Amino acid sequence: MASDRIERHQVWIYLAAILAGLGTGHGLAAAAAVFEALLWPAIALLLFATFVQVPLLHLREAFADRRFALANLLGNFLLLPLLVWGLLGLLPPEPALRLGVALVLLVPCTDWFITFTRLGGGDAARAIAISPLNLVLQLLLLPLYLWWLLPEAGLAAAFEPLRLLPAAAALLGLPLLAALLAERWIEARPERASLRVLLAAWPVPLLALVVFLIAAAQADAVHGAGTALLAVLPAFLGFLLAAPLLAWGLARLFGLGPAAGRTLAYGLGTRNSFVVLPFALALPAGWEAAALVIVLQSLVELLGMLLYLWGLPRWGFPATQATPPGRGRPRP
Secondary structure (H helix, E strand, C coil): HHHHHHHHCCHHHHHHHHHHHHHHHCCCCHHHHHHHHHHHHHHHHHHHHHHHHHHHHHHHHHHHHHHHHHHHHHHHHHHHHHHHHHHHHHCCCHHHHHHHHHHHHHEEECHHHHHHHCCCCHHHHHHHHHHHHHCCCCHHHHHHHHHHHHCCCCHHHHEEEEHHHHHHHHHHHHHHHHHHHHHHHHHHHHHHHHHHHHHHHCCCHHHHHHHHHHHHHHHHHHHHHHHHHHHHHHHHHHHHHHHHHHHHHHHHHHCECHHHHHHHHHHHHCCCCHHHHHHHHHCCCCCCCHHHHHHHHHHHHHHHHHHHHHHHHHHHHCCCCCCCCCCCCCCC
């Protein structure tokens, strides 16, 4: 399918979009405000197309496999926040950089997590079932995590409620509500299921448009940040290395089979970068680096997923994986 080919090459699509955006932004610096204005509806469309793929009306199905659900909850909402706490200690004391890293690493992915699970021999049904639970919990817990991890005084001013609530309502609430209504409408009649298939092809080109617009609007900020952005790379690389190790340990602990273990690894290794992007873009002047950090993380993550696709089936969760000691036969 054409959508599968696009998904396999999405890393290079996004990289080309960023480079094109930076070139356009430098060449048309006076148009930065136009690019920023176009960015908001592009993000809203991207979130809608993504949320439609998440079975929001079927949250109960996330617990159909309780062992996998518990492993996911323990990994994404306890162990990984502790890992992020440790990684933040490696960063320079620049608040915008630390905020960007925390924002993006604390929220589990709900879109290309499913894509890479399917491409990497995981269990796409489990991935789809757990996605609405991950989405709801990350939105509820993110403020608590930020309060715990980033107690800096300047953060309170940056997260002024009157500034962020409109962005949250417009760029998260409205697409989420529209996706819920669309899901109910699609499921009312079987012949409407083709619409969801059509919308499934939207996220990659829409995300490419979003990163192009961000790069074009923030070209000067990228130039100003310079090598400071490189300071966050060790944290992102450390996260990508630690996530599959945690997944391997949790899979052993809960007696998960190879397919479920790979699904868990992709679920822990991928993050919901563009769901937190509206918050970063709504921050006041001086915090532009937070959004740039989030975009950088998405590129590092996509390159990391190429290594996951190659390595997880060979070493982490091979098809001939033995039954963990003291457990029954692992689930497929």
